[in-house]
Every structure is written in C-alpha cells, then in structure tokens.
Amino acid sequence: MSLSRPVGRIVLALSAIACSSAPALAGQARLCDQASSILPDLECVESANGVALASNAARARRLLELAEGGVERFKANFGRQPLRYAVAEAAEGLVSRESVAGLRKGGFPVVLPWLSDRTYRAQVEASIRRGVSAQMVGRPQTEIDAAVQTAVDRQMSPATRARIELAAVSHELGHYWYWQGYWPNSTLSEDKHYGGPSPDWLDEMAAVLMEAPDSIDDRVKQFAQRYNRYRADPTNADENTKLMIDLNNFFSETHPAHQQVQQLNKNAGIRSSNDSFRVISGEEARKIAEGGVRFYLQSAVASQYLVERTGDRQIFARIAEAFVRGETIEQWLANAEPKGTLPRELKAMQADWLAWLDQRFPTS
Template sequence: MKLPRILSILTLLTATSAASAAPECPKLDDPPADVCIASAHGVAYGRTRSDAEMGSRALESAAGQFALYFGTEPPAGMLVLSRTYTTEAATALAAAHSLAYGLSWLPASASPWSRPDPSSRRRPGAGRRDPALHEDVLRHELGHAMYAAMFWPGAASETPAYGSPAPDWLDESVAELMESPESQQQRGARFLATQRSSPNGVPPLATFLSMPHPALALQQTMRRNGQISRSGVASLELSPGDRTALTLDMFYGQALVFAAFLIEASGDVRVLRDISDATAAGVDFEGWLARRGEASSLPSTLPLLQARWDEWLQRMSERKDPATSG
C-alpha cells in the first residue's frame, strides 16, 4: 500500500539553499570521538570515518528537508555517534563552540534498528541491521534537535515534553518530515492500513493534539529498569503485535499523515512553520485555527477540522492505489 500522492511529491522536493557560515571541527585535546567531519550545517563525530560520514550525511539531509518545510536554514549543531558520550556532554561542547545544539546517538555498529531478514529460517521475524534505516533514525532525531534549537533555543532540556516545548504531535510531525521519502512511505502506509481496518482506532483530533508522546512513559520505565545506554539512548525491541508497539506506531503514523493532510489542505508546504511560530508565541493549535485557519484554507474550529480530516482519511481509504489515483 502506498501513501497518497501528496507525501510522495512533497518528500521528493529538495531544498537547495546553503547555510551562510559553515562550522569547522573544533580543535580539542580530548574530542568526543576519533573522526570529525564538518559540513554546511554542523559537525559530526564518529569512532570511524564511516560513522562520521553517515552522521554528516544525516545532518545535511535533515537540514535540506528542514529548509523546505520551514523556509529557512536550521541552526548548525553537533552530532556525536558514540555508545558512551552523552547528549548533555554534546550539548555543552556544542555551546562552547557556538553551535546551537548537541546530540549524541548510537553508532551504526551498535544500532538496534533493523528490518526483517527473509533469509532467517530458524527465527521467523528475525532482523538484520540496516544502515539506511539507522541513517533515517539519525535524520529523525536531528529533526527534533533542529526544531527545538530553531523555535525554543535553550529550552528543550527544561520541559517534560518529548522533544521540545511544542505539543508532542507537532514535534513528532516535524521530526518525521526530516526522514527519507521511503521511510515516510512505509510509516504512512502502515497508518493508512490500520485506519482502513480499524477506523475507530484513530484517536480524534481533540485527543491526539493534546496527548503526551506514548514513548514518554516507556522511557521512564526503561530508565527505572536500567535499559538506557550509557550514552542516554533508550533501546527496546518490541514484537510487531505488542500493544505498546502498536500504540507507538499509530502515534507516529498519525503525526506524519496529519502533517501531510495539513500541507495538502492548506496548499502550503510551510504551514507547519506558521503553526510553530504561533506555538512559540504561546498560541495553541485551536487558537491558531481561529486566527489563521481561514487564511490557510482550513476550518477555523477544531470540530470543523475533524470533519474535514475524517473525509480526507475516508478518501484515502477508498483509493485502490492512492499514489496514482485522482
């Protein structure tokens, strides 16, 4: 099952503008990792050149998507691929060298993210590490960091929210738009398939727009159980039918597809920028709808938007091939 054409088109667009001042690798007596690569939008550290190059690609790819959806370059930051170096340490080091954010994440060799391995006969459903999937995870996490640094500089660590002071649905929508088109297609297709089979399982907007990220409670449990790595990355394998996995997948999918709906319905690829500007100024989503909904070709109230969202999802469900029809 493919996603509606709106996601196929939007995520294949590219942003061609470049950052005005490219950062350089800091001269450090004790760097966080052996190899550093500087690019237009930040510096990437890794134990190996391969890791550093992957980090640098993820930085540039996420920055290109960010510029597309927000109409401006994201702040430059620092990415460290390490099993042990913490994001707190990366943040402090980045700030000391005039970089807007620091992020530490697992290197590819330690990545738990995998795709099903069809060659595995003994263990049905067994996975194999997928470098492309790991790079998408990096792009996603960088999206969180870039978004927080852009709209709430210095505030991300002071909020109980999942990624930034923004509502969790909005923060997650932005991070997912930083991923590759292939990743978005797969995530969105899963959501549409679930919505088609269980339409009543999709939370109404009044619930979805205010709900905390499902991963928050899971992270707290994992921290209590010692399942957080020394670098601070939470790693937990969930079976596809696990209830927690289904809840997470539904939230991620709805965040991505709702963003696509807003972009298509408004006709504005940068509508999330307008919503984020209002959010950063203290205006919630319903307040934004009341002020800017009609100007953005959207309803001015949440109940009216719910009706339009329901109609849109119904049309998606009725399409035999959503990528090519109508």
Template sequence: MPHSAAAQTTDNPTSLCQTAASQDWFEDDWACEVKGDGLAIAAPSQTAILADTLDDSVEQFESFFGPTTTKVAVVGASPLPPEGKQLLEEAGYVVLPWISKAARQRLVRASVERQVMEQTAALPEAQRQALLERALSQLEQGEADDNQAPSPTELGSLAHEAGHLLLKAMIDGAKTLPTGQIRYGSSAPDWLDELAAVLNENAELTSSRYDSARERLAEGKSPLSYTLEEFLTMEHPSLKAAELVRARQGGGGNVAIALSGDEAKRFLEQSGGDPVQFYVQARLFADFMLDATGNQQVFREITQAYSSDGDLADWLEENHAAYGLPSDTDALAVRLDEWVAARLKQDL
C-alpha cells in the same frame, strides 16, 4: 576545555574536528566530518553520509519552520561524556547518539542477557547459562560490521530525531523545564513536536507511514487512530513508558538503549497506545494542512501561535478565511477525514 577555546571552533569545522579528536572520549577508530550544518563522529566509512543526512535535515526543517541557527551533530557514543557534549553545544550543535547495526546487536544481546538472568535467578548456574545460550541463539545470526553503511530507514530515523531537536531548539532555546515537568520533546504540544519530526523524514519512512495507513484501511479501520481533538491534546503514546525505562537506566541525557522480548512488550503495554499510529496521524495531518493551505510554512505560523500562548484553534479563528479553512477544529476534522479518504483512494 575553556569556553573561549570552544568558541574559536564555531566557524572552523576543521578546528572543531581536530579539537574533538584530541579529547579522551574520542575513540581511536572514529573519524569526524562536517558537511554544512551537519557533523558526524563515527566510523570513517559512515561519517560522510551521516553528516550529509544531518545537513539535509536542517535544510528540510527550515523549509517548513523557517531559518534556524542550530546545527546537528551525531556521535557514536551513548551517553556522550559531558565534556564532549559541551564542546559540540558551544559550537552551536544539538547532539544525537548514533547506533550502528552492530551496536544495536550488542544492545539487544545485553537486553536478552539481562532478562534471562533476572528471570532465572533461582535456578542453578549451569541451568541459567544453558537457558541464556539458547536465548542468544535465537538472535539475528552473523555479526554486523560497525563500518556497514546505514540503511535508508536508519538515515530517515536519524533525520526524524534531528527534527525533534531542531524544533526544541527553536521553541525553547536553552530553557529547562520546571522541576517535575516531563515532556516528550519540546514545550510544544506533542502532536506538533512529532509532526516536526515526521516532516523531516526521508521518502523511505514517509512511504512506510502511508503503507501503515493503507493497511488499517484494508482492515476496515480508520487510517486515523485518534479523533482530531484527541490528537491535538494527547501526550505522546510512548512518553510514560519511556520515562519508566529512563528512570531504570538512571535518567539524564540522550541515552540509547534497546529492548527486546518481554521488555519490549512491557514498553508497548505501558505506552497506552501505538506510537506508530501517532506518527502516521502526524504525517497525514501535516500533508493535509500543507495541501489545504498551499503554504509550505504553515506550521511555522502555527508554532508561533503556540509560542504566543495560543493554540491551533486560535490560529484557525484568525487565519481560516485567508486559507479557505473551517473556523474551528470540529469542522477541520471533517475536512481531514475527507482528505485522507481521497488521498489513500488515489493509491488503490
């Protein structure tokens, strides 16, 4: 559609939904709903809660990182056709795919079918089909309904992904990475990118992060899987594995896939680390800094330091006295360990 037509819908949510509904990619059983800065195109029974979640996620992001003009849309299609993505982006939205429980079941089924067919290629067809039937019988029983209400964990995950996109829009805008350069999210360091996402999570996911930390503590392990120096300089543990999967799927855009069995095991092996522990450490470090500084928008300041070609060490050197923090990251790591130990002790 012409740019001018899309632009006319920017301040008219009803018009934007009407335009979207007239597109060939818009499924007959979808609905479109806008709530503040959130838009959802999905099953009619889900659009209100999805749009509300995204509107809340923008507000939550702003509470930590400052004002943004970016809005977030979620669409029940993966991948979204270019014309659909263009329509929403020209109206000021970044776009996420929405995968319902029923859609995930279909993706997992496809993953299992692909693996069985690959692993039994040399066998007679009847034997292959028998093995496939046996493998599929092990999957979750019962068909999920596309209209089933999203769980709190699903909604928290949606807000998490919105956090990634909002930080990327704030830092990078429409910039594209140089050829050959690969990033997990924005051009910010991966720890800051992930921190923006976990700060956007709901109480359900936040509680699960602390549960994971307490489990490690009960096992006699440090709740922090990485030293602070490692955490501040490392790539996201899933980056390399995600790129391999993306390349196999043809690359490009936000494409939702599901991995199971051997594929999921290979993904974790190729990651070179447990992404869950990266999320846990991002949450603990975020809460430590918020508590230590008493500044809800301390990460807005730190993000600005990185945008000015600085880093956390530079920010600390300049601001440590104002916040009563150590002047270097080595001493900050000691304070972090002490804070985490005290925080988790409160839960015992």
C-alpha cells in the same frame, strides 16, 4: 520517539522508527577544527551546516549524509536554516556529557550523540536477553543464549540497521532543530512533555518530516492499511486504530509513549530519560510501539492534510510561531491568518479530516 535530547532517548530496535550529498567547505575545515578540539580521537567531516564525527572517516561521511538530508527537509518545511549541528559517534558507548557541553559551547547548538554499531548491538542484546530470559525461565542457559543470539542476529542485519538509521538520524535532529530553534532559551521538561515546550504532536511531526522520503512513504502506507481495516470493520478496531483517526485527540494528547518510557526508566533505576541512551527491543519495544507508532503514522498523514488544505508547504512554521506566542491550536485556527480551506475550529476540522481521509485513501 523522543536525549537532552539524546542522552536520554530510547531508540526502538523494532521498526517503530523503522540523501543529499554533503557540500564541502572551501579552504580550511574550520568546523572540524572546532569539533576536533573537543573530540580529538574521532574522525571529522563537515558541510556548511554542521559536522559528523566517528571512529573512521567513512562512517562519519555516512552520518553527515543522513544529517544533510534532514537539513534540506527542515528548510523546505519550516522555511528557515536549522541550527548548526554535530553528530558524534564514539567507538564505545556515547560521547561524554562534557564533550556534548563542549561542542555546544564551541558553536554547535544541536548535538546528537549516536550509538556505534558495536554499542547498538550490545544494547539490543541486553534488551532481547531480558525478554528471552523471562520467557525461558528454568531452561538451560545454553538454550537461552542460543535463542538470544538468533534474535540478535536477525535484529542486527545490515539492512535493518540501515533502514532504522535512514529515518532516525534526521528524525532526532529534527526534534532538536524544532525545539531549540523556536524555543532557544528553554530547557527540556519531560515531566510535562515527551519533548520540549511545544505540544507533543508538532514536536513529533517536525521530527517525522525530517525523515527520508522512503520512510515517510512507509508510514503513509501503514496508515492506509490500518485505516482500510478500520473502515471494513470499525466496531472491532483496537483503541490505537480508533485514536489514529481522532485528530482532536492527536492535537491534545501527551506523546503516547511517554508513560511507557518513564516506567521503563523507573524499572531500570534511571532517574529521568536524560540519564542514558538505551536501546530496547522485543516485548519492551512492542509495548511502547503500540502507541508510539500510531503517533508517527498520524504525524505523517496529518502533515499532508495540513499542507493540502492550507496550500502552504511551510504551514508548520506558522503553527510553531503561534505556539511560541502562547496560542493554542484552537486559537491559531481562529486567528486572522489565511489558512486556505482548513476549517477554523476543531470539531469542523475533525469532520473535514475524515472526509479527506476517504479521498486520500479510496477503497478499491
């Protein structure tokens, strides 16, 4: 899903979102010197590509490790070095807007404010409490509190938190690296898009491609399960499953979670999704996840289709460059660039995609 970017992004506590070691610089820790001048109360670790700051060094090292996995995947999929990053996790809440701005001015174009475990738990509890309280109207407060605590403990298991972060840190950095790397002088306009200036499908695909391989594999498996159920009984498939195999719609739609996020922000009195970083769970997350997860699954599998048909691991860079030039997906398909066996217009590509899906996910 899509904060300036983080200072406004909603992280699903459902499974909607749910490495390599970081090389050290020789000699003086120059990047950490720059970052620590902005956030002196946080521990800092660095690689040649960026820094991670947290309340203790072990946590900072973990965040750096997750970010570095994304760096390697960005280079593999887009053929370019991602912008220098800073992942910053305050002990309470988020690092301030002033600190984010200072990091950017200090040489870190991509800044990802991140929630500590303590803050994440508090926000998960607030979200769950809203849902449980609505369902248990009139029940004793002690019963409501017990139900909330049980749900929070289940949601906040170390394994669940680790699984979410394994995908989410590099996923969120991927949004920034793509948006700011290809449109460096643009501003975020979420009235028009869930993300930056790009069509939403490639913005989301760029982020999904940054996820750890295990996360990508999970998405492909979920797609296969839904697709096999669809093939078994297409007439009874729900709308999101039907849209999941509609490649033309995928290329043209606004991120399906966009309207739901805007409505949640409106209900919470938030002027825009750049105003805060909120965690949602339970029923709130489920509503967004219905369309959002489908978009993630499409991104994972459609990326494999594009690579296989074009024979180009870095085809995403060529499409991004076309979008920067102002081309549409239709215009890019029709232009003179080599594209392997990928059809040159959308209707033919939809038919080819369906044929590819049958080969990619054969029936037993």
